[in-house]
Amino acid sequence: MPKIAYLESVRSHNRLSAETPQTLDPATLESLYVRYDMDELKKTAHRDNPAKYAAASPASLGMWRYKDVLPDVTPVSLGEGWTPMIQSKRYPGLFIKEEGANPTGTFKARGLGMAVTMAKHYGLKHLAVPSAGNAAGALAAYAAAAGISAHIYMPQDVPLANYLEGVVYGADVHMIDGLISDCARLVGEEIKSQKTAGLPTEDVWFDISTLKEPFRIEGKKTMGYELVEQLGWKYPDAIFYPTGGGVGLIGMWKAFDEMEELGWIEKGSKRPKMYALQASGCAPVSRAFDEGKPASEFFQNAATFAAGLRVPKPYGDYIILDIVHRSGGKAIAHTDEEILASILDYAKNEGIFLCPEGAAATAAYDALIKSGELSPNDTVVLFNTGAGLKYTDMTADAMHLRRPGTLPTAMPVGGIITPQ
Numbered sequence: 001m002p003k004i005a006y007l008e009s010v011r012s013h014n015r016l017s018a019e020t021p022q023t024l025d026p027a028t029l030e031s032l033y034v035r036y037d038m039d040e041l042k043k044t045a046h047r048d049n050p051a052k053y054a055a056a057s058p059a060s061l062g063m064w065r066y067k068d069v070l071p072d073v074t075p076v077s078l079g080e081g082w083t084p085m086i087q088s089k090r091y092p093g094l095f096i097k098e099e100g101a102n103p104t105g106t107f108k109a110r111g112l113g114m115a116v117t118m119a120k121h122y123g124l125k126h127l128a129v130p131s132a133g134n135a136a137g138a139l140a141a142y143a144a145a146a147g148i149s150a151h152i153y154m155p156q157d158v159p160l161a162n163y164l165e166g167v168v169y170g171a172d173v174h175m176i177d178g179l180i181s182d183c184a185r186l187v188g189e190e191i192k193s194q195k196t197a198g199l200p201t202e203d204v205w206f207d208i209s210t211l212k213e214p215f216r217i218e219g220k221k222t223m224g225y226e227l228v229e230q231l232g233w234k235y236p237d238a239i240f241y242p243t244g245g246g247v248g249l250i251g252m253w254k255a256f257d258e259m260e261e262l263g264w265i266e267k268g269s270k271r272p273k274m275y276a277l278q279a280s281g282c283a284p285v286s287r288a289f290d291e292g293k294p295a296s297e298f299f300q301n302a303a304t305f306a307a308g309l310r311v312p313k314p315y316g317d318y319i320i321l322d323i324v325h326r327s328g329g330k331a332i333a334h335t336d337e338e339i340l341a342s343i344l345d346y347a348k349n350e351g352i353f354l355c356p357e358g359a360a361a362t363a364a365y366d367a368l369i370k371s372g373e374l375s376p377n378d379t380v381v382l383f384n385t386g387a388g389l390k391y392t393d394m395t396a397d398a399m400h401l402r403r404p405g406t407l408p409t410a411m412p413v414g415g416i417i418t419p420q
């Protein structure tokens with residue numbers, strides 16, 4: 001595993017040391033990328049390193065199979081990554097990357113697994129996150145595994161599963177009457193007041209918001225390595241990615257840069273077109289794309305049952321839009337009705353229970369197939385970013401589905417299976 005050479009801000013290319021925990025570039029407030037000595041990496045990192053398949057230890061399983069291109073630290077792992085890629089039954093070129101198979105049921109496990117690993121390495125004691133729901137659940141789990149306190153802020157109307165996992169994993173849970181943007185403000189205010197009150201440094205919360213620390217991108221970049229390896233070290237024609245904060249899209253693009261520099265992918269290979277998919281009820285990126293703007297504007301009154309896409313103003317909107325443009329992709333939004341129809345379609349015809357965010361991607365894929373812009377034979381990797389089963393309450397509500405029959409309000413403890 002390589003040593004981190006430095007951290008680098010996205011646009012200004014300012015360099016910071018990774019010896020101590022960092023958030024943003026203090027000079028520009030830009031996000032930071034983790035950088036390695038690539039000449040060294042060319043000698044030490046092996047694409048087909050057999051050791052990575054060897055021992056059944058967390059240090060070589062799942063996303064840690066790419067340890068040759070990840071920081072040299074001891075992983076806090078729950079088995080994240082190396083998720084299945086399922087070929088569609090109807091479209092030969094469509095591969096659904098089933099991120100619901102991750103611990104805590106979403107791809108958030110990759111970014112938070114990496115961020116908590118680094119937090120443990122740095123000796124941090126308190127981590128805080130504003131979240132649309134699933135990042136909070138993932139932080140709660142990984143923090144519990146690492147013995148670190150998690151302080152999670154999420155909208156009060158997140159899927160019940162997100163609230164439940166926060167409580168079950170023993171996190172400090174804050175349910176907010178507002179959106180992720182309000183949660184971010186509250187986390188920022190709390191940290192500021194802790195500093196003003198002169199709390200000892202180790203008691204001040206560390207903010208691991210999307211794109212406000214460098215390691216969530218580093219964890220999510222493994223999706224890029226993984227999908228290329230699963231396709232025989234070849235790029236697909238396109239990638240469909242449900243986009244809220246856009247960390248995965250940014251991370252995958254970083255992975256492609258690294259893979260090309262390391263010679264892990266054939267020279268001259270054409271990069272995939274990157275499609276950023278959103279819900280019409282909260283579509284800042286697709287609106288900016290349609291209007292030809294380089295960054296988004298705050299999306300007022302954001303509302304969609306694709307809870308993970310309720311990000312009214314992504315911090316890295318300009319990075320997402322730049323990648324989408326450079327790749328020749330698009331940013332597209334679909335309505336909740338279209339998203340629900342796609343959930344039902346893929347469940348009945350493919351046996352896959354998509355999360356609403358994943359169904360925003362399938363809705364867009366189907367529309368582009370219908371219009372002829374895409375062919376069913378084009379190789380497309382589409383991210384189902386979470387398990388549909390994490391959204392039983394939201395999806396049932398969207399379907400107006402209620403259980404038939406009358407249930408007792410409380411079951412007797414032990415129920416009918418307790419021996420007399």
Ligand SMILES: Cc1ncc(COP(=O)(O)O)c(C=O)c1O
Binds near residue numbers: 132210242245248
């Ligand atoms: C299931 C799911 N899909 C997609 C997203 C959006 O992810 P990102 O912020 O990486 O764009 C989220 C974010 O919460 C999510 O929970």
